[in-house]
Amino acid sequence: MNKQVELKNHQQDIFYFRLRLAISIGFVLTLLGILLARLVYLQVVRHDYYQTLAESNRISIVPIVPNRGLILDRNGVVLAHNYSGYTLEINSNRTTDFEATINELSTLVNITPKDRKRFKKLLTERRNSETLMIRNRLTDEEVARFAAQQYRFPGVEIKARLFRDYPYSDKTAHLIGYIGRINQTDVDQLEENDLAANYRGSDYIGKTGLEQSYESELHGTTGVEQVEVDSGGRSVRMLSRTPPASGNTLVLSIDAKLQEIAEQSFGSYRGALVAIDPNNGEVLAFVSKPGYDPSLFIDGIDTQSWDELNNSPDVPLNNRALRGQYPAGSTVKPFMAMAGLHYKTRSPDRTISDPGYFNLPGSSHQYRDWKKGGHGSVDMFKSIVISCDTYYYGLATEMGIDNIFNFMSRFGFGKKTGIDLEGETSGLLPSQEWKMKRYKEKWYVGDTVSVGIGQGYSLATPMQLAFATAALANNGIGFKPHLVREVRSSRSNESRLIEIKQAFDLKLDPAHLDLVKRAMAAVTQPGGTAAGAAAGTPYRIAGKTGTAQVIAMKQDEKYDASKIDERHRDHAWFIAFAPAEQPKIALAVLVENGGHGGSTAAPIARKVMDYFLLGKIPKPLPDITDKGGEEND
Numbered sequence: 001m002n003k004q005v006e007l008k009n010h011q012q013d014i015f016y017f018r019l020r021l022a023i024s025i026g027f028v029l030t031l032l033g034i035l036l037a038r039l040v041y042l043q044v045v046r047h048d049y050y051q052t053l054a055e056s057n058r059i060s061i062v063p064i065v066p067n068r069g070l071i072l073d074r075n076g077v078v079l080a081h082n083y084s085g086y087t088l089e090i091n092s093n094r095t096t097d098f099e100a101t102i103n104e105l106s107t108l109v110n111i112t113p114k115d116r117k118r119f120k121k122l123l124t125e126r127r128n129s130e131t132l133m134i135r136n137r138l139t140d141e142e143v144a145r146f147a148a149q150q151y152r153f154p155g156v157e158i159k160a161r162l163f164r165d166y167p168y169s170d171k172t173a174h175l176i177g178y179i180g181r182i183n184q185t186d187v188d189q190l191e192e193n194d195l196a197a198n199y200r201g202s203d204y205i206g207k208t209g210l211e212q213s214y215e216s217e218l219h220g221t222t223g224v225e226q227v228e229v230d231s232g233g234r235s236v237r238m239l240s241r242t243p244p245a246s247g248n249t250l251v252l253s254i255d256a257k258l259q260e261i262a263e264q265s266f267g268s269y270r271g272a273l274v275a276i277d278p279n280n281g282e283v284l285a286f287v288s289k290p291g292y293d294p295s296l297f298i299d300g301i302d303t304q305s306w307d308e309l310n311n312s313p314d315v316p317l318n319n320r321a322l323r324g325q326y327p328a329g330s331t332v333k334p335f336m337a338m339a340g341l342h343y344k345t346r347s348p349d350r351t352i353s354d355p356g357y358f359n360l361p362g363s364s365h366q367y368r369d370w371k372k373g374g375h376g377s378v379d380m381f382k383s384i385v386i387s388c389d390t391y392y393y394g395l396a397t398e399m400g401i402d403n404i405f406n407f408m409s410r411f412g413f414g415k416k417t418g419i420d421l422e423g424e425t426s427g428l429l430p431s432q433e434w435k436m437k438r439y440k441e442k443w444y445v446g447d448t449v450s451v452g453i454g455q456g457y458s459l460a461t462p463m464q465l466a467f468a469t470a471a472l473a474n475n476g477i478g479f480k481p482h483l484v485r486e487v488r489s490s491r492s493n494e495s496r497l498i499e500i501k502q503a504f505d506l507k508l509d510p511a512h513l514d515l516v517k518r519a520m521a522a523v524t525q526p527g528g529t530a531a532g533a534a535a536g537t538p539y540r541i542a543g544k545t546g547t548a549q550v551i552a553m554k555q556d557e558k559y560d561a562s563k564i565d566e567r568h569r570d571h572a573w574f575i576a577f578a579p580a581e582q583p584k585i586a587l588a589v590l591v592e593n594g595g596h597g598g599s600t601a602a603p604i605a606r607k608v609m610d611y612f613l614l615g616k617i618p619k620p621l622p623d624i625t626d627k628g629g630e631e632n633d
Contacts, residue, residue: 059239060227063201066220067162069247069490071176071210073256080176080211082162086138088146089131092123094155101153102134108145109135118300122181133203136299137163164204164298168256170291171263174319175254175421175483177209178294198222207297210250210483213422217487220247246490253282253485261611262287265604269594272320274466275587275608278577280500281470281479283419284585285608288320313567321462323425326590328454329546329597330387331465331573332408334472334516336395336452337380339407341512345399348515351379358393360445367393367449370547384519385528387545389453396452401443404451405431410506411468412478413460418503419481427464430457455549465575465588473542473577473586475513476506517542521580524602530574533602539613540580543605545597546573569593574601578609585612 071080088109095101102111102119115135122132138146143158150156164179166172182190182205190196199205200222206212223244228237262273266289275285296305309317318324340346356374357366369375369389375382383391396404409415414429428434430451432443450456463481471478480501487496520542524534529545548571572594577586587605594600611617 062225062227064223064225064241064244065162065201065203066222066244067246067490068164068179068204069218069220070249071218072249072251073254073259074252074485075255076251077256079168079172079252079254079256080164080166083165084160085136085163086143087133087159087161088135088138088142089133089157089159090119091131091155091157098123101156105134105146105153105156108149109138109142111135114302117302121300131157131159133299136161164295166294168260169293169295170316171260171287172254172256173209173291173294174288174321175209175259175286176294177211178207178297179204179211180207180297181300204298208423209421210252213420214250214484214487217250218247220490221245248490249488250484251486251488251495252483253277253284254286254483255284255612257617258285258608258612259287261617262604262608263289263291265607266591269600270314270320270592271590271594271601272324272462273587273589273604273608274321274462275585275612276466276470276481278470278474278583278586279479281481281503282485283481283483284612285587286321286483288318288322288324290314290316292316319423320590320592322419322421323423323461324590325425325427325459325461326571326573327456327458327548328460328465329548329571329573330389330453331544331546331575331588331597332413332454332458332460333384333387333392334520334544335408335411335413335468336392336404337384337516337519338472338508338512339404340380340395340399341509341515342407343399343403345403346380346395348380351377352391352394354378354388354390356390358390358449360397360449363446365446381515381519381522384516384544385522387523387529392452393449396448397445401430401432401448401451404448405429410504411471412464412503413458413468415464417463417467417481419463420483424463425461427461428457428459454546462588462590465573465590466586469575469577469588470583470586471504471506472513472516473583475510476504476508478503478506517580520544520576524576530598530602533574533598533606537606537610539578539609541576541578541606541609542580542583543574543576543602545602546575547571547596548573550593566593570595572597572600574598574605576602576605576609578613585609 068082070078073079088105090098090101098119102116105111111134119132119134138158146158166176166178181203182199186205187196190199198219198221202219202222206215206218211218221244223242225241226239228239258275262275262285266273266287269289271289273285273287274283276283292309341348354369354374354376356369356372358369359366367389370387374390375386375388378386378388378391380391382388408429414427416424416426430447435441435443435447435457447456451458454460467478467481470481480503482498484498486498488494489496521540522528523543523545524530524541530543534541534543550568550570570593572591574589574597575587577583587608589601589605591600591604
């Protein structure tokens with residue numbers, strides 16, 4: 001059988017070989033093309049994105065917190081400044097077991113239960129990428145001990161920080177205020193005002209007082225460092241640095257020594273004092289007694305200290321000068337007299353007979369004068385000097401509440417003065433409209449009688465009375481009160497003076513002003529209700545005493561302070577300006593439960609004016625009593 005020999009088709013084999021080769025080459029080229037395209041995509045198209053990722057792993061952006069601006073008095077005395085110290089801080093993003101870490105740290109550094117509580121509070125309020133303080137103000141020995149063992153504590157480091165200090169402590173607490181740790185409310189407000197970027201790395205912000213109202217000036221501008229870090233997050237070298245700009249310096253109109261004398265003059269009494277330059281509105285002294293230690297609030301006040309302050313019957317956290325609202329008592333009488341002259345309700349020479357009480361027509365109710373038996377024949381001048389209640393009962397009734405409201409509001413009663421502090425209250429100047437809105441009752445003539453002597457519904461703050469007194473001293477021209485007189489730039493050291501703003505010009509009749517001012521000057525002379533307080537002064541004081549009831553007395557009941565609980569006794573007021581001819585200082589003094597203005601509040605004012613006008617610390621005054629008779633209005 002013949003075998004058929006199969007012949008290979010070489011041409012066909014070559015064709016398939018070349019086809020397989022082409023497919024293989026095409027496949028390889030396709031893969032190379034994909035690889036090249038990916039390479040182009042990564043290296044060209046997405047270059048910036050991946051470069052940023054790489055840089056972020058290598059470069060850390062570290063904010064540099066600026067130094068907070070200083071606060072100085074008018075003579076350059078430091079009222080708020082910074083000092084450096086060491087803090088022990090834990091990076092909340094690099095530490096997992098905080099409790100164990102803190103327990104280990106406590107073997108090297110003293111960590112108190114208070115420190116632990118504060119840390120836990122900060123932990124609940126933490127923001128992203130921030131370190132949290134566990135201990136501040138470390139000693140050099142504690143710093144050295146930790147530095148030797150730092151390798152055991154990843155995420156824990158010692159930092160040099162600036163701390164705020166208030167040298168005058170409680171004496172300026174209600175004036176300067178304090179800074180505190182930034183909370184979520186602060187963060188929200190900063191973001192709302194587009195300021196969050198400037199607070200990166202900052203832990204503190206102004207909370208009260210000038211620290212709060214001038215936060216934008218005091219904070220400064222945050223700087224930034226670009227730092228190269230290794231895989232462990234440790235700094236290797238600094239790549240670039242934009243330095244921070246320190247906050248500006250505030251120069252106040254306050255005289256620190258005057259402030260100190262005013263505060264000390266209250267002794268153990270509670271109260272407030274505001275002194276103003278009537279010629280420009282500068283506040284010379286601003287006292288609320290008692291005060292508190294503002295440093296307690298910087299890193300978060302502990303529970304015990306908070307309870308002591310918050311539950312104290314003396315209410316040290318209450319800014320009495322700015323927010324305290326009290327019946328103004330007889331200090332309103334000079335303004336009432338001006339109103340009576342303005343509306344021609346009373347002429348200067350018109351006299352009334354004061355039997356020691358006032359009766360509304362058709363009423364048997366007696367409104368008593370402070371002096372039993374009365375003052376006899378009384379004209380307007382004498383009514384101010386001896387503080388005759390009966391005169392002003394009648395004047396208020398004749399003038400009517402509408403005229404009283406319209407005139408007194410022109411002096412700023414019932415309104416905020418606009419001082420450069422947050423939280424001011426407006427007091428209360430009652431009107432028919434106010435009573436209907438508040439109590440759904442109409443206004444009665446009996447309501448007007450009490451308003452005439454600064455009682456009833458009327459309320460005023462020490463700030464308001466000082467402002468009104470300054471305007472009266474300046475012949476009816478009032479300047480907006482302010483505590484900061486200039487802002488000094490941290491960059492150029494140039495000063496920007498705070499603009500003096502005129503609040504109003506009442507265009508008062510010079511003859512009316514002359515009468516009231518002469519009467520106020522006679523208040524501090526023999527026969528006046530504050531004669532003792534001005535004894536021996538080389539300058540003349542124009543003033544007005546006042547006594548504000550805390551609790552109502554029965555019609556036939558005699559006031560006896562010795563039989564009344566101390567906190568139910570009358571408040572003592574004194575308003576004044578000096579020298580009477582060319583006033584340089586005007587003030588209002590309130591002594592809570594102090595009794596009579598002439599014997600309690602006026603001596604405080606005297607000490608303040610002696611220092612301000614005479615340039616020396618006054619000697620202790622003798623026991624002062626009302627030479628013109630006991631005032632109880």
